Amino acid sequence: MGITVKIRRCSGHTDDNFRFDTFEVPLTDNSNVLDVVNYIQNNLDPTLAFRYSCRAGMCGTCSMRVNGKNRWTCRSTVKSLRSKMLTIEPLPHYPIIKDLAVDMRPFFDRYRHVRSEFVSKHPTSKEFAKIQPNSKERRDIDPQIECITCGCCYGECNLVETNSGYLGPAAINRAFTLIADSRDSAGEERLDLLNSPQGAWGCHTQFNCTDVCPMGISPTRAIQKLKRKEVGHAFKKFFS
Amino acid sequence: MSFIRNFQRLFLSQKSVGNVSWLLHRVTGVALAIYLLPHFISIHSSQLGQQMFDQELNVYTTPFFKFAEFILVLTVAFHMFNGLRIIALDCFNLVGHQKLLFGLALFCCTAVLISASFLFVPQILLSSP
Numbered sequence: 149m150g151i152t153v154k155i156r157r158c159s160g161h162t163d164d165n166f167r168f169d170t171f172e173v174p175l176t177d178n179s180n181v182l183d184v185v186n187y188i189q190n191n192l193d194p195t196l197a198f199r200y201s202c203r204a205g206m207c208g209t210c211s212m213r214v215n216g217k218n219r220w221t222c223r224s225t226v227k228s229l230r231s232k233m234l235t236i237e238p239l240p241h242y243p244i245i246k247d248l249a250v251d252m253r254p255f256f257d258r259y260r261h262v263r264s265e266f267v268s269k270h271p272t273s274k275e276f277a278k279i280q281p282n283s284k285e286r287r288d289i290d291p292q293i294e295c296i297t298c299g300c301c302y303g304e305c306n307l308v309e310t311n312s313g314y315l316g317p318a319a320i321n322r323a324f325t326l327i328a329d330s331r332d333s334a335g336e337e338r339l340d341l342l343n344s345p346q347g348a349w350g351c352h353t354q355f356n357c358t359d360v361c362p363m364g365i366s367p368t369r370a371i372q373k374l375k376r377k378e379v380g381h382a383f384k385k386f387f388s
Numbered sequence: 389m390s391f392i393r394n395f396q397r398l399f400l401s402q403k404s405v406g407n408v409s410w411l412l413h414r415v416t417g418v419a420l421a422i423y424l425l426p427h428f429i430s431i432h433s434s435q436l437g438q439q440m441f442d443q444e445l446n447v448y449t450t451p452f453f454k455f456a457e458f459i460l461v462l463t464v465a466f467h468m469f470n471g472l473r474i475i476a477l478d479c480f481n482l483v484g485h486q487k488l489l490f491g492l493a494l495f496c497c498t499a500v501l502i503s504a505s506f507l508f509v510p511q512i513l514l515s516s517p
Contacts, residue, residue: 369481
């Protein structure tokens, strides 16, 4: 059992001079896409560049565009793709370092820009904050916190390309989890920061990020909730 | 060429529900904006006298314009129902049901299509030369 694999190759920082190389790769029942590119690098073409680390779906470094959709390759079995051929490309909207390895700096720069770190209201307190598991706050935050920063959503979002300053789904989703957290003290600052076309209002609800998130997170849900919080925040500021 | 290639890559290569709805909403919106110009000109002719207005309206009784009117009704229907879907997504916690809402919008458009067919198809056929 084997499969034909087409890989987009590119040696520079621009993707203007690219080509597709084709390989025949043997498969086992549970082969995943990362096994396939590993096989190519180990046996067919040692110059193939790509990035991975944990192989367990935790680190979020092995994301690639496979058959037209951004995926975490370590957890995407070839069988599940139901295709006789694999086309593997680097994640879109990122500068390419080489072949399938992309520069994640634009993603993490934006992530840092929204103050993605937790800023405690009571940094010296020895008491644990008591937030009930069934509280609205917990129910708002819980579905949004499992992000592994794989960058699939940023690569799939059209607005990232058409609106150059747009912060992207992952960064806004992270900001939302902190804004909704009653223990955090930088919420207002983040609300001010995201009240712009580059922030929450830049999202056109295309749901591309939601469709590709390997963790099943819906950044669109966070962004929509954030838009409502922005309206409340603006009213509060206006009347205060 | 690069504009067409980029447009194809960005907006036509992803066939997700959200992307299709976004694209159709823009296309119908632009179409309606373009329609408004001749619409205003026609309405303005009513200020130039009854004869002028009747003459203007007679143009729209041809099969081509009857068909165009039929398409206009569908365009308005999609833009309205999808607009309501977008408002629902913005104002309420319905993001998890966006595909269902798009299905509902299409269902309502189909209802309008069938109803409008009863009105417009005989008119188009009867006004054929």
